[in-house]
Amino acid sequence: MHIFSLFIFSLLLAAASEALVQDFCVADLSLPAGPAGYPCKKPASVTENDFFYHGLATPGSINKRVGAGVASALDAQFPALNGLGISILRLDLAVGGLVPLHSHPAATELVVVIEGTITLGFISSNDNKVYIKTLNKWDIFVVPQGLLHFAINAGKTPALAFASFSSQNPGIQTTPVALFKNNFPTELVAKTTFLDVEQVKKLKALLGGTN
Amino acid sequence: MHIFSLFIFSLLLAAASEALVQDFCVADLSLPAGPAGYPCKKPASVTENDFFYHGLATPGSINKRVGAGVASALDAQFPALNGLGISILRLDLAVGGLVPLHSHPAATELVVVIEGTITLGFISSNDNKVYIKTLNKWDIFVVPQGLLHFAINAGKTPALAFASFSSQNPGIQTTPVALFKNNFPTELVAKTTFLDVEQVKKLKALLGGTN
């Protein structure tokens, strides 16, 4: 075997270390992001703790009425995800709990059920077909990017799932929130959705929307 | 100047012409697509007519009740767009006409008004803000990918606009269609949107949905 010397590897590494450390780009959230993500923290300040996140050990608070809690690990919570094209959240569903209809403009979602029984479904866009399955422990379901989908606890016990995304920040647009919980003018909401004005007003009142 | 000989250019072109003609990949719609698009027609069969499309000279039929007609030039109508990352449609709005709330999972939309006055708006996802502007002739408006948006004729004359997309096939998911015009179970629609069951049933009846 060749006798090894530190020297050559230093030389080989020297050539390389002049380059950006681009294995990862832990977000410096104090600087403005660009279309591809945030600027990177200095590599020298990065430790193993940057690649670790404990926040999903705490369920998001569950509102007893809707029965859903979400704890997210997206780029904002877990800056190491910056530029890496993946993120995850924890979903807790109380008995009868549900996640309202919503879409993720920026990512495909892959759900794995950890406890309980969850019915998941999405609607395709051009074909307008509904794809619904009921999942048990360890079952998985995929929701293609940008499509409306929901989740509902179909069992008699609380349910738990993890949802991974093909983006560090998938975005979320929840239909009743987008329609009723802002200042989207009532008349326009009604006209563009075919809902009755009274229905719109009722839900705006409930959701804290205005206008 | 150098005396030019066909020979050298043949040689230079010979090196190149063995390669795929990849300037474009006019879709062979008879073959299955993959994630990036359709297989290409043989280059020898491609003419200038492949890059030309006349179909937007005819407005999509306008239903007098909703007052919107769409004529599309996506990859399926205009196969040369395959792999080129762009498409366009023509929108005609009768007086009082509108395009219902919808999203394009796969593309950003850029609208230019050609005639009339059109109010356009979208809702952002995480922030849930509503951005509405009224556009006149030659004004443009951009709707970022995947977000809910609508258009409504705000004038006293018919309106016309062209909408370009950053994809050969942006997809379209129209909220009332996705909610009410398929077999998405009524109870689930109501629960996941907070709509009244009666509202859901009413619109399913109107839209031809079932279940």
Add this chain to the structure above:
Amino acid sequence: MHIFSLFIFSLLLAAASEALVQDFCVADLSLPAGPAGYPCKKPASVTENDFFYHGLATPGSINKRVGAGVASALDAQFPALNGLGISILRLDLAVGGLVPLHSHPAATELVVVIEGTITLGFISSNDNKVYIKTLNKWDIFVVPQGLLHFAINAGKTPALAFASFSSQNPGIQTTPVALFKNNFPTELVAKTTFLDVEQVKKLKALLGGTN
């Protein structure tokens, strides 16, 4: 129906709002861009006016001699396009007007004729074929990325078209400008294009080139 409480949605939104608003990234043009575009303006400072652009209501000035005017809505004029992969310009052609041969290194171009009659053409690269079509009102034509193309008013009235691009900033390289309107040494221009030195000098003089 479940009684809705603001609380749960706040919770759901809380998880989301900690993330970057990445629906869009309106360019902060005062900061340096990177390969993917500019850093984003703070979301709090973004209004509906950011997504609206009125500049195409004014034709670009038409030089009576060449008869073409361009008004652009690229990222520099319309910062909301930053990161969105699309842009548009307005082209006015006087009678007999034309756009000289040019290419867009960064984007495919999709042209829709609004008024008049325009002959458009491009040349493919490896195959070196010429694809020319004459377009009338509402006709569309696509020019794949990076290829030389031109436009010429083929009718007896002024013509107007909009050209969309599959990039926020397609770039433009105009052949006579690149050859004759800079300090590209005359002898090199002649040798690398096979043009006569006299032709090069004549056009450099006309175009204001040097060297």
Add this chain to the structure above:
Amino acid sequence: MHIFSLFIFSLLLAAASEALVQDFCVADLSLPAGPAGYPCKKPASVTENDFFYHGLATPGSINKRVGAGVASALDAQFPALNGLGISILRLDLAVGGLVPLHSHPAATELVVVIEGTITLGFISSNDNKVYIKTLNKWDIFVVPQGLLHFAINAGKTPALAFASFSSQNPGIQTTPVALFKNNFPTELVAKTTFLDVEQVKKLKALLGGTN
């Protein structure tokens, strides 16, 4: 509210349905893939079962000696993932079990621990730093694309984790497998890794490598 007619929506959908259903592209595994993935199954043959996968309910067999079992849901097992940029696997670690050092050329990996205690670590490339963390239930850890990493059960009970990937098929290259379990000539293995020839021979014998 506008009276709704099926007709207009048929019209709007007609424009859209001529386009490819490109929300998803469930793989037709019987056809050759291309660089972006497999050709799509016909949309008409796609059902909700295509988006559901039950295979992770069964742990991969655990070899008592190494104590690791993997059940994968990549594109080959779960064809709906084709083109969607995400996949997942289930990892079971017996007490003392481990996953040998390996890399995924094509994807970032995001691990969530479901049961037990797992020590995960990776080595950065240019900087050659080691990042190791011990994870408990619900902790997550991210391994950037292409970097060597390992997992080892650090607790006194069996451990379970799910690993998501930012690709439908991340690939896997396991260091001892690549070095010792094929016909990579012994002398070359030794020279290019600085291992003793005897060490190489010993492990080739153990692993079933040749040459």
Add this chain to the structure above:
Amino acid sequence: MHIFSLFIFSLLLAAASEALVQDFCVADLSLPAGPAGYPCKKPASVTENDFFYHGLATPGSINKRVGAGVASALDAQFPALNGLGISILRLDLAVGGLVPLHSHPAATELVVVIEGTITLGFISSNDNKVYIKTLNKWDIFVVPQGLLHFAINAGKTPALAFASFSSQNPGIQTTPVALFKNNFPTELVAKTTFLDVEQVKKLKALLGGTN
């Protein structure tokens, strides 16, 4: 050390081997390509010879008049490059030889001079600046994607260079070829480039163009 058993690795590999071998996708040139490249040859038929190419050992024929010869290793010559985003060619320049002005629509080019002295230059698009450098042995020069560039032997001996591209098939559009060596109508060439009709006719005659 753990006693190793072939079994566990078979298990680990079994999970993986059901997936497509997607390390590479050696082109099956007999099938139509799609926008991302060609379908893959069956992995079982791939050998080390697929990753090796000997063709650049033979210079492209040099036409004594222009003094340039090109031997290409693009996807068509070297099918293993399919999907891998890189290619290379060999350029031989006789004394006084040159490569006419051209662009690569699809790729950045990186040139390394192996023998002799070569002057390389490109013109930027929007800014229309000319960037010219003379390179000696081992010097490198980069030409950004889509921009017009040329090369000319600046020394007294034959020159040799290799040019790498950031695409498996960069495309090539050579200005005098695109203008004069096809059936692009003479009058249009003249009008869209400002060249004299006589110059166009002269070069069409020389180059074998028509019309």
Add this chain to the structure above:
Amino acid sequence: MHIFSLFIFSLLLAAASEALVQDFCVADLSLPAGPAGYPCKKPASVTENDFFYHGLATPGSINKRVGAGVASALDAQFPALNGLGISILRLDLAVGGLVPLHSHPAATELVVVIEGTITLGFISSNDNKVYIKTLNKWDIFVVPQGLLHFAINAGKTPALAFASFSSQNPGIQTTPVALFKNNFPTELVAKTTFLDVEQVKKLKALLGGTN
């Protein structure tokens, strides 16, 4: 021919010059990079020297024991490569010299032999096959992204090659360096690679690793 006036082109260029010069984005290495690369230097400060690099004229120092020297032209050495998706290095191998087993997480590598005889090989991931070829002058070999590979001088004279990459910064992870030249705990190295603890200790001592 139309009489040409500077004016129109100024107008056309005016529209364009307001846009970012995005032909290139020469890295400002003094600012933090983001996931897509560094912010751009001001275009006004860019000259032809930015696109030229002389550093490969000097071989990297060759350590007589291992017999390999590398001189790199990645983004850090050659900032014009920022955002352009390509880079290159020069490899000098003394008689008997070699490059240890390593991978590039971020890029495909394309090697051209300039002098001598070099044996190159890589191992595929899922299939775990070894692909080895011996190359002579002008032969080329491609190593798909992320896979382990090596090079060894197979001749009786020094060898020289250039390796191009499909990324401005491919990264490098060298197996013995990652295993033995850092503080990766000895016991973990042994367990996760099946190496004998004694072998690990021996090489850590040789390489300057700790722990």
